[in-house]
Amino acid sequence: MSAAVKERSREEYKAQEERLRTVWANPTGWRYWTSVNNFQIGLWYGSAAFTFMLFAGALALLMRLQLAVPDNDFLSADFFNQAFTLHGTVMMFLFAVPIFEAVAIFLLPPMLGAREMPFPRLGAFSFWSFFLGGIFVCGSIFFNAAPSSGWFMYPPLATDKELSGIGADIWLLGLSFIEVASIAAAVELIVGIMKCRAPGMRINLMPLFAWYLLIVAGMILFAFPPLIAGDLLFEMERMFDWPFFDAARGGDPLLWQHLFWIFGHPEVYIIFLPAIALVAMIVPTFSQRPIVGYSWIVLAAVGTGFLSFGLWVHHMFATGLPQISLAFFSAASEAVAIPTGVQIFVFIATMLAGRVIFSTPMLFGAGGLAIFVIGGLTGVMVALAPFDWQAHDTYFVVAHLHYVLIGGMLFPVVAGLYYYYPLIDAKKLSDRLGRLAFWLMFCGFNIAFFPMHLSGLRGMPRRVFIYPAEIGWDWLNLISTAGAFIFAAGVLVVVFDALRPKHRQPRGELNPWNAGTLEWISEPKENWGVRSIPIVRSRYPLWDQKDLARKINEGRYYLPDAEEGWREGLVTSVLDAEPIQVLRVGGTSHVTIVSALSLGAAFIALTFHWWIATALAAITCFCAVLYWLWTGTAEIPEKPEKDVGLGLSLPLYASGPDSVGWWAMFITMMGDGTAFASLVFGYFFYWTIHADFTAGIAGPDGAWSLAAAAMFAAAWALMVAARMFNRRNATAATRGLLVLSLLTTVGASAAGLAGPWSPGMDPTRHVYPAIVWILVLWVLAHAAVGTVMQAYCLARSLAGRLTPKHDIDLCNVVLYWHFLLIAAVITFTIIGLFPAAM
C-alpha cells in the first residue's frame, strides 16, 4: 500500500470518528439535562435511587432510636407511622426497582455491543417521571402529610379519609406515576435485549445479566398492572366514594390484598433477580473462568420468574381463605426454593472450578448470598401456613424480609457498585474503604436483624411504636438499634468512597478486573457506546476474541460512521442475532422532560383535587406526547437502504412485526391487558363472595351492551381493512376507512355508555354498579385513545408521513385495535349476559 493511500485512509478514519462523536455528543450547560444518552440517564437514575435509599435509611434510624428503649417518647405515634410507611414504600418503589432499571439502562447497551437502548427518549421520560414522583412522595413527610397506613395500604384503614388523610392519595397517585415509569423501562429492556444485540450474539452467547433482565422485564409486565388496576379502584373509592373495598356496600377489602400481592410477591423477585444477575457477572470475572452451568442459570431465572406468580396468597395466610387455597400457594412457595437454590450452587461450582480472587465486589457478593440464604430458610418456614399463623405480622417477618432484601439485593448492588464503578471514569473505588464498609455492613446487619427473629418469636408485633419494659423485648431491641447504626456507618463509608474527589487518582486501564464481557470495552470519555458494532463469537468475547477491542476501536466493524448525522444502531434477529435493519434512535430533546413533568403535574394536581390544574397539565402532556410522536417517530428515511460496513447493506425502515415500535406496542398492550384482566378478576371476585352479587340492582341493558360489542368489532374490521388498502396503494380508500372506523368507534362508545346508563346504575350505591361502570369506563377510555390514533394516522397520511410503503403508524394502531377489540368484546358480553345467565 502506498503512503498516500495510507495517509488518506487515516484522514478518513479521523473524519469518521469526529462525525460519530458529534452525533453522540451531549449538549453543554444547562441543556446537559436534556440528554437522553443511556450513560447519563443510567447515572442519574442510579444516583437518584441511591439518594432516595439514604433518605429511607435515615427514617429507619429514627425508628430504631424510638424502639431502642421501652416507653420511649422520641417520636410521636403518627410520625412513626409515617416513617415506617415511607421507609417501606421508598425502599421498594424508589430504590429497589428503579436501581435495577438504572443499572440496566447504564450497562445493557455496551454489554450487548449496542450503541443505545432502542427507545432512548422513553428511557429519559421514565427517569424524569420517576424523579418527580419520588420527590413528591418523599417530600410529603416534611409537611406531615406522608402516607401512614403501611407500605401495602390495606383498606379499610387506608380508605378511611379521617384516619389516613391525604397521605394515602399521595401514595396512590405518586406510585401509579412511578409504575408507569417501570412499565416504560420494561418495554425498553425487552425490545433492547431481544432485538438490539450485536451481530453474532446468539441467545446461547448472551451475557447472563441480559437473560435475567429479560425475565425481570417480562415479570414487570404482568406484575405491575394488577397494582395499577388496584390503585384505580382504590382512588375511585377515595375520590368518588365508589365502594370497591367497603364491606357495608358489597365491597371487600380482601380484593385489594389480592391485587396488591399479585404485584407484591413477584416484586420481591423483580428486585432479587437483577441483583443476582450482577453476581452472575462478578463471579466468573473473579473466578477467571466462564460460568459453570449457563443453562442452569437460565432455568433458574425463567423458573423463578414463573413460580413467583404462584406465591401471592402466602401474604394472606391469616385472612381466612379455604385451606386448600392456602395449600396451593404454600406448595408453590416451597417449589420456588428449587430454582433459587440452583443459582447459589452454580456460583459455588464456578468458584470451585476457577481460581478465586477475593476482591471487594466478591466479598459483598458472597456476604450478601450468605445473608440471603438465611432469609431464604426463614422464608421456607413462613411459607408453611401453620408456622405463618404464629409468626404473621411479628418482627420475625420483619427479620425475614430484611434478610432476603438486604442479602439478596443491597449487598449485590454494592458489589456491583464496586465492580462497575471504573466504567464511570476509569477509576476504581478504594479497596481498603470497601473492605471496611463490608465488615461494618455485614456485622451491623446481623447485629440489627438477627435479634428481630427472637423478638418476633417473643410476640413483638411489627409497626408498634412503643412497648412496655417488662415483657422481655427491651435488650433485643437495644441490640438491634446498635446494629442498625453500625450498618449505617458501613453505608456511609460506601457513600464517602463513591463521592470523594478522585482527580488526583490517575485513570486506570479500561478493563481493570480482566473481565470477559463487552461492557468493559466502552471508553468512559466517549459517548457513543462502541466505536463500531462488533461481531460476537463467544460468551466472553474479551477473553476469547483476542483482537476484538483493537478492531472495535479502529472502526473495523459495523456502523463506524454517522455520515447522515443520525444516531444509529443495528436491529438483529431474536435467536441468532443476524443483522436485519439499521435503527435510527431519537437524540437529545426537551420533549421527554416536558411530557414527564406535565404528566407528573397532572397526578399531583389530582391528589389535591385541583381539577382545572389537572386538566391543564393533562392537556399539556397530551400535546407534548403528540409532538414527540409526530416529530420523532416513524420518520421516513431519505433512502431505503444504507451501507453499514463489511460489505453489508441494510434497510433503514421496517414496519409491522419487523419493527421495534410494533414490539413496543405489543409489550405495552400485554401489560395493559393484564390490568384489564385484573378488573375482570374483580368482577368475578364480587360474584363469588355474594349469594346475589347484583344486590337486586338492575344490570346494564343487554341489547345496548351487545350492540356496543358488535360496533367495536366493526370498527376493528374497518381498521384491518384500512391497513390492507393502504398496502395496496389505495390511499383514498384508506383515509375513508379510517374516518368510517372513527365514527363507528364513537357510536360504539355511546352504545357502551347507554348500557349501564339507561337503567340508572349508581356506582356509589353498591359495588355491583361500581365494578360494571369501571369496566365500561376502561373500555371507553381505551376507545378514546383509539380514536386519537385513528385521527393521527389520518393526519399522517394527509401529511405524506404515512405511505403505502411506510406504514409503521398504521400497523401499530391496528395492533392496538386487536387488544381493544378483545377488551370490548369481553367487557360487553360479561356485563350484558353474565348476570342473566346466573
Place this chain on the structure above:
Amino acid sequence: MRLIPKQIETLWTLFTAPVVWAAHFLVCYIGAAVYCAKPELVGLSFNAVRAGIAAVTVIALSLIALSAWLAWRQWGFGTDDPPHDDPTRRDRTLFQGLATLLLSGLSFIAVIFTAMPALFLTECIR
C-alpha cells in the same frame, strides 16, 4: 396428520412447560376457590373437586412430558455435552433444548407440588 410436532425455530418453546404449570395452577386455584365459595353452584361433592384436580394434573404432567421429549430431541437426545457456547446455529439449538428440558423438569416437580394438597384435604375448611 403427524402426532409429534416438527422442530420449530422460536424462542417461545422455552416457556412451554412453565406455561403449563401456570395454567394448571390457575385451574386448581380458581376451581377450588369457586367451589368453596359457591358449593351449591354445581352440586358436586369436594371429592369431585379432588378428582378434577387429579385429572388436570395428569393432563398437565402429560403435556410437560411431551414438552420435555421435544426438548430432548432439540438437545440432540443428549449426544453433546454442555456448555454449548460455540457461535453456531447448532449449539444455539442444543442450548435451547437443554434449557427447555431443565425447565420441563422443574415444572413437572412444581405441578406435583401444587397437586399434593388435594391428596390430604377433604373439605373446604377455613
